[in-house]
Amino acid sequence: EAGVAQSPRYKIIEKRQSVAFWCNPISGHATLYWYQQILGQGPKLLIQFQNNGVVDDSQLPKDRFSAERLKGVDSTLKIQPAKLEDSAVYLCASSLVGFLAGGLYNEQFFGPGTRLTVL
Amino acid sequence: TQLLEQSPQFLSIQEGENLTVYCNSSSVFSSLQWYRQEPGEGPVLLVTVVTGGEVKKLKRLTFQFGDARKDSSLHITAAQPGDTGLYLCAGGGATNKLIFGTGTLLAVQP
Numbered sequence: 001e002a003g004v005a006q007s008p009r010y011k012i013i014e015k016r017q018s019v020a021f022w023c024n025p026i027s028g029h030a031t032l033y034w035y036q037q038i039l040g041q042g043p044k045l046l047i048q049f050q051n052n053g054v055v056d057d058s059q060l061p062k063d064r065f066s067a068e069r070l071k072g073v074d075s076t077l078k079i080q081p082a083k084l085e086d087s088a089v090y091l092c093a094s095s096l097v098g099f100l101a102g103g104l105y106n107e108q109f110f111g112p113g114t115r116l117t118v119l
Numbered sequence: 120t121q122l123l124e125q126s127p128q129f130l131s132i133q134e135g136e137n138l139t140v141y142c143n144s145s146s147v148f149s150s151l152q153w154y155r156q157e158p159g160e161g162p163v164l165l166v167t168v169v170t171g172g173e174v175k176k177l178k179r180l181t182f183q184f185g186d187a188r189k190d191s192s193l194h195i196t197a198a199q200p201g202d203t204g205l206y207l208c209a210g211g212g213a214t215n216k217l218i219f220g221t222g223t224l225l226a227v228q229p
Contacts, residue, residue: 004161013160022224031215037217040205040222040224041221041222042125042207042209042219042220042221042222043162043207043219043220045216046215048215048216050121050215055214055215055216056214058215091162092160093161095215106215106217107167107213108164108217109164110160110161110162111161112157112159112160112161113160113161114133
């Protein structure tokens, strides 16, 4: 079974430029997540999709970040304009379970991430 | 806001030593997961615990979920260089969302 694919793996841009990341989740996974991970820290959820609808984007800086999952499969995360503090690894994950019901849990499968450096 | 604090933040040990990583919160979680992340890769799930007081063993790794389902620990016996990585706990709740801990960076020296 193919894993979560992300591209590009690395990106270096100057501040105020724009950048886009792409994610292809595992086939059949309804839920897709974008995380931001600062080096050595735990991932922070930016946005969660259920099929092509947004479930949670409470921590997404909406003045500069946007994300879409138009057909409920692939997703794109965009930053415009980028700031120095956006330098991080951007992880995409997908999972099978749509909503939990007592005793269930979801296992998230992660892609390798995109390392963004903003100069 | 739900927070998961991990300790220690960094750990450097010699091959063959034992270690314990702690994951603590003031919030109750319905499930607690542990992930390991190697450089340049995404986190990979090691184990999920869902019952308070539950203990799970995975070869040299032992995971425990606190009775109150607010904390967890990961114990590694006879650590090996291949255990090196970032260990992350993650709490699950009523929604299909995980709250990740602050992370513990482990280095096992040969």
